[in-house]
Amino acid sequence: MSNNEIDIVSVIESKLKEKVQIQLGQLGTATINTSNGLHRDVLQDMVEADQKTAITAITGLDLGANLGVLYHIRTSNAFITIRAEVPKDNPRIQTITDIIPGAVFHELEVSDLLGVVFEGNSLSGHFVLSEYWPEGVYPLRKDVKANEVKLNPPPPDVSQPEDKSIVKIIIGPQHPALLEPEKFAVTVEGETVTKVEPRIGYVHRGIEKASESRTYIQDVYLVERICGICNACHAYGFVAAVEKILKTEVPPRAKYLRVVALELNRLHSHLLTLGHAGLEIGYETLFQYFWRDREPIMDLIELTSGNRVYASLMTIGGVRRDLKDTDLPKIKTTLMQLRKKLPFYRQLYEHEPSIQARMKNVGVLKREDAIKLSVVGPVARGSGYDIDVRKDEPYEAYDEIPFKKIVYTSGDTWARMNVRMDEVEESINIIEYAIDHLPTGPFRVDVPRNVVAGEAVSRNEAPRGELFYYVKSNGTAYPERVKVRTPTFANIPSFLKTAIGENIADVPPNFVSLDPCFSCTDR
Amino acid sequence: MPNTVTWARVKSPWVLHFNSGACNGCDIEIVALLTPKYDVERFGIKLEPSPRHADVLLVTGCVTQQCAERLKRVYDQMPQPKFVVAIGACACSGGVFEGNYNVVGGVDKILPVNAYIPGCPPRPEAIIDGVVKLLNALDPPKPKKQPKQEKQPQLPKEEAKLVAAQPEVIVASPEAKPVIEEAKSDVKQ
Numbered sequence: 246m247s248n249n250e251i252d253i254v255s256v257i258e259s260k261l262k263e264k265v266q267i268q269l270g271q272l273g274t275a276t277i278n279t280s281n282g283l284h285r286d287v288l289q290d291m292v293e294a295d296q297k298t299a300i301t302a303i304t305g306l307d308l309g310a311n312l313g314v315l316y317h318i319r320t321s322n323a324f325i326t327i328r329a330e331v332p333k334d335n336p337r338i339q340t341i342t343d344i345i346p347g348a349v350f351h352e353l354e355v356s357d358l359l360g361v362v363f364e365g366n367s368l369s370g371h372f373v374l375s376e377y378w379p380e381g382v383y384p385l386r387k388d389v390k391a392n393e394v395k396l397n398p399p400p401p402d403v404s405q406p407e408d409k410s411i412v413k414i415i416i417g418p419q420h421p422a423l424l425e426p427e428k429f430a431v432t433v434e435g436e437t438v439t440k441v442e443p444r445i446g447y448v449h450r451g452i453e454k455a456s457e458s459r460t461y462i463q464d465v466y467l468v469e470r471i472c473g474i475c476n477a478c479h480a481y482g483f484v485a486a487v488e489k490i491l492k493t494e495v496p497p498r499a500k501y502l503r504v505v506a507l508e509l510n511r512l513h514s515h516l517l518t519l520g521h522a523g524l525e526i527g528y529e530t531l532f533q534y535f536w537r538d539r540e541p542i543m544d545l546i547e548l549t550s551g552n553r554v555y556a557s558l559m560t561i562g563g564v565r566r567d568l569k570d571t572d573l574p575k576i577k578t579t580l581m582q583l584r585k586k587l588p589f590y591r592q593l594y595e596h597e598p599s600i601q602a603r604m605k606n607v608g609v610l611k612r613e614d615a616i617k618l619s620v621v622g623p624v625a626r627g628s629g630y631d632i633d634v635r636k637d638e639p640y641e642a643y644d645e646i647p648f649k650k651i652v653y654t655s656g657d658t659w660a661r662m663n664v665r666m667d668e669v670e671e672s673i674n675i676i677e678y679a680i681d682h683l684p685t686g687p688f689r690v691d692v693p694r695n696v697v698a699g700e701a702v703s704r705n706e707a708p709r710g711e712l713f714y715y716v717k718s719n720g721t722a723y724p725e726r727v728k729v730r731t732p733t734f735a736n737i738p739s740f741l742k743t744a745i746g747e748n749i750a751d752v753p754p755n756f757v758s759l760d761p762c763f764s765c766t767d768r
Numbered sequence: 769m770p771n772t773v774t775w776a777r778v779k780s781p782w783v784l785h786f787n788s789g790a791c792n793g794c795d796i797e798i799v800a801l802l803t804p805k806y807d808v809e810r811f812g813i814k815l816e817p818s819p820r821h822a823d824v825l826l827v828t829g830c831v832t833q834q835c836a837e838r839l840k841r842v843y844d845q846m847p848q849p850k851f852v853v854a855i856g857a858c859a860c861s862g863g864v865f866e867g868n869y870n871v872v873g874g875v876d877k878i879l880p881v882n883a884y885i886p887g888c889p890p891r892p893e894a895i896i897d898g899v900v901k902l903l904n905a906l907d908p909p910k911p912k913k914q915p916k917q918e919k920q921p922q923l924p925k926e927e928a929k930l931v932a933a934q935p936e937v938i939v940a941s942p943e944a945k946p947v948i949e950e951a952k953s954d955v956k957q
Contacts, residue, residue, distance in 0.1 A: 375832075375834045394869060399837070419819070420817075424799070425790075426788070426834075426835055447835055448787075448789045448829070449789075449870050450789060450868050450870060450871055451865075451868040466864065472791055473790075473889065474793075474796065476791075532803075536804070537803060537804040540800070540805045543800075554793045554797065764789075
């Protein structure tokens with residue numbers, strides 16, 4: 246049976262026709278307006294009709310008297326938004342974590358930043374904000390002047406009586422294995438991990454709120470700085486959403502140039518992770534090799550955009566800079582040299598005993614769990630859950646460029662790293678095809694500064710997986726709301742599941758195989 | 769004896785990297801420093817995981833509310849004498865995130881800073897330059913004897929402009945506090 250034949254909208258229409266309103270073509274394939282807890286029924290029907298139903302994001306909105314909650318759901322062939330509203334003075338809504346367990350952190354974030362209470366969610370408390378943040382103040386509400394919020398004083402240092410039978414290993418915020426400040430409290434019994442408690446938010450910079458007080462053009466550079474690694478994908482996600490509201494058609498040359506920028510981004514990110522994995526398993530030579538081969542890619546990014554890290558190539562209506570014909574041979578030679586080195590690394594991953602010992606059968610995530618936890622990107626594709634936004638919902642020039650969707654089925658750390666390895670080769674192919682078939686013509690079009698009122702979502706495949714943007718405009722030069730759901734945020738639940746029952750020494754390779762990026766996660 | 773200590777410190781500074789809420793841009797550039805193309809270990813610079821063994825604290829990021837306290841604690845654990853280098857626009861002043869609700873903004877609001885390396889992110893060469901300038905400030909290299917009457921080669925006009933436009937790394941003196949105000953005002957100009 247092919248899942249691609251299910252028309253999820255007509256399924257909902259036949260089952261709940263009287264009770265819900267369906268708007269086709271809005272915020273994805275369709276928007277379903279619900280009330281009185283019907284969002285659960287809609288979701289239940291979707292999960293029953295299509296086993297690949299998973300959650301992408303939950304967006305919280307301040308609508309004045311009410312708070313809006315938008316559930317963005319992806320199925321095998323559609324992208325549905327379920328809209329619900331709750332009154333601001335009693336913002337309670339029923340959880341969906343029993344239908345889709347992967348929604349737990351999404352709900353937690355909305356309740357932390359907007360104050361929506363999800364009844365039935367097993368977790369509570371601050372997830373993104375500081376532990377000293379005052380109760381009852383929600384920064385994303387429009388009436389809250391978040392800059393003027395005074396934090397509670399830290400409580401006096403009282404050492405709590407600890408249960409001596411439980412051994413807790415605290416990893417972070419400052420830890421040699423983590424490049425970024427995050428905390429994981431790992432409970433162990435002997436050498437076996439029994440529980441992992443995450444605490445994110447150390448890198449929370451309030452970018453979603455800050456973007457509301459900057460113009461659209463300024464926001465492109467602001468959202469780009471959510472993450473220094475996949476910056477082009479962030480900038481692209483934002484401009485794509487704004488272009489959807491404006492109904493701007495981007496010229497063909499810009500589409501190809503965007504693909505080149507996005508794929509260069511993926512190349513350097515994957516090489517970085519493949520190297521970092523070597524470091525985590527104590528194989529420093531591998532780390533040095535991969536990073537040596539990553540430097541020419543950084544040079545290419547500099548060649549095409551003018552900067553090593555922040556490309557700042559995307560702008561609303563196209564790209565900011567054209568590719569010179571004289572630069573094309575250099576790009577081709579560099580990519581060819583990288584391609585020549587790949588068989589060596591492949592052979593290392595196939596035959597090197599230390600890689601086999603540390604990565605095979607470590608952190609196995611089954612396909613059913615991958616769907617339930619709604620993981621994305623190489624983590625999903627390593628477990629046989631074949632989602633890739635570039636193929637499922639092609640954007641820019643991806644529908645014209647031939648490339649393969651890489652899927653492995655074993656679901657362990659080794660499979661996830663191999664997905665990335667194969668994607669490096671695919672990215673090289675894509676860039677080569679794109680610069681060979683570069684259309685002529687303009688590379689940007691003019692767009693108005695004020696954006697008409699409306700809302701749009703955009704999805705793209707960042708190196709770590711599906712990156713989601715929701716933008717709501719109100720007719721001025723400033724957006725009303727920008728919501729970002731980053732791939733690592735969706736992938737953390739898989740680590741919490743796979744780490745349990747494994748050896749404590751396997752935590753680092755398992756963790757790094759998610760390619761975690763916390764500046765993305767916290768925003 | 770003091771000369772020996774300074775010599776050892778300058779020839780082999782151990783650095784600790786702390787991310788106080790950065791976007792990973794600067795952090796990745798710091799890691800890139802250790803890899804074959806830039807390889808700062810040839811200057812004796814070694815990335816040290818523990819604050820208790822570190823001489824220099826490299827701070828990136830705009831210092832979020834959650835990190836401010838931890839940053840102070842990491843700094844307190846380092847043995848004297850210790851130096852702080854703020855890497856990137858965010859660490860220097862808060863950068864694009866200045867004024868956001870969860871951001872303290874600028875490492876110098878929490879710690880005394882010895883060197884500022886601006887850039888978003890600074891290039892690896894700029895970071896090397898900044899650290900080497902800090903080390904030179906500890907133990908100024910003796911002036912070499914000038915060869916007799918050798919004229920400085922004149923750069924063509926355009927090239928001279930380019931050289932002048934290179935961002936300067938500002939280094940305060942190693943005796944941190946009193947000089948810092950001066951250094952900061954330089955940055956703002």
